[in-house]
Amino acid sequence: MIDCEHMSFTYDGKRFVLSDVSIRIAQGEFVCILGGNGSGKSTFAKHINALLVPDEGTMTVDGMDTADEESLYAIRSTAGMVFQNPDDQLVASLVEDDVAFGPENMGVETSEIARRVREALAEVGLMGFETHETNALSGGQKQRVAIAGALAMEPKILILDEASSMLDPRGRRGLMRVCKALHERGMTVVAITHFMEEAAEADRVVVLDGGRVALDGTPADVLVQTDKLAHLNLEVPFACELSERLRSEGVDVPACIRERDLAHAIAD
Numbered sequence: 270m271i272d273c274e275h276m277s278f279t280y281d282g283k284r285f286v287l288s289d290v291s292i293r294i295a296q297g298e299f300v301c302i303l304g305g306n307g308s309g310k311s312t313f314a315k316h317i318n319a320l321l322v323p324d325e326g327t328m329t330v331d332g333m334d335t336a337d338e339e340s341l342y343a344i345r346s347t348a349g350m351v352f353q354n355p356d357d358q359l360v361a362s363l364v365e366d367d368v369a370f371g372p373e374n375m376g377v378e379t380s381e382i383a384r385r386v387r388e389a390l391a392e393v394g395l396m397g398f399e400t401h402e403t404n405a406l407s408g409g410q411k412q413r414v415a416i417a418g419a420l421a422m423e424p425k426i427l428i429l430d431e432a433s434s435m436l437d438p439r440g441r442r443g444l445m446r447v448c449k450a451l452h453e454r455g456m457t458v459v460a461i462t463h464f465m466e467e468a469a470e471a472d473r474v475v476v477l478d479g480g481r482v483a484l485d486g487t488p489a490d491v492l493v494q495t496d497k498l499a500h501l502n503l504e505v506p507f508a509c510e511l512s513e514r515l516r517s518e519g520v521d522v523p524a525c526i527r528e529r530d531l532a533h534a535i536a537d
């Protein structure tokens with residue numbers, strides 16, 4: 270569904286912020302892109318819906334090359350994006366009007382819009398919120414409305430670009446639950462985050478460091494590499510909980526990692 274090959278990108282023509290990145294994401298996968306500040310996560314996300322195009326290499330989305338300007342509209346309809354700040358994304362004062370905004374602009378028929386709004390709000394757990402004021406919602410609810418707005422465009426891919434970073438832990442958990450449920454119904458989900466607990470929910474975790482792929486594998490493979498993650502300034506103590514959880518689920522986590530991480534957690 271997303272195929273980037275040997276992709277490099279520079280904003281200023283001098284320094285590459287993505288270097289030789291190759292990532293293939295299959296239809297229906299739930300992938301977390303993890304990395305410290307400035308590692309290139311958002312730059313990568315913006316390439317998926319052609320807000321940016323590679324200087325070198327290629328990015329293909331559902332078979333369409335993002336560098337092909339004629340595919341721009343189709344690519345943006347295929348890949349729905351939700352951004353960091355919930356307040357920047359909602360355009361209408363009522364929830365139902367906000368979710369309807371995208372399809373209305375596409376000229377979708379009124380009865381079809383009503384169906385999409387209903388289904389999208391159900392998918393994000395906000396049924397009954399149709400006539401609520403958007404500005405009275407919590408940050409987590411606003412992000413769920415933003416996701417519903419993206420879903421109303423019937424995308425094949427949902428990209429969350431640090432969509433949880435301004436939310437409290439409860440809001441973050443709610444958002445991840447929605448992502449998991451969408452994924453279980455077949456949506457391809459790409460979540461950009463620096464929260465390791467979110468990465469633990471995905472099928473696959475890709476860690477970026479300095480614009481390069483540093484790690485790529487299942488959460489069980491990647492998140493127990495605590496030394497590497499700590500080196501990338503990614504919160505280690507959670508890895509302790511995770512390694513314990515994985516161990517309790519029968520995954521063979523080396524004892525040295527458990528003991529060392531337990532010591533970290535106690536020290537914290």
Ligand code: ADP
Nearest residue numbers: 280281286304305306307308309310311312313
């Ligand atoms: P992350 O999402 O991992 O924090 P970004 O993709 O936002 O990383 O940024 C990667 C690098 O590109 C950083 O060094 C950042 O300063 C730089 N950068 C991001 N956006 C721009 C921009 N619009 N113009 C110039 N440099 C940018």
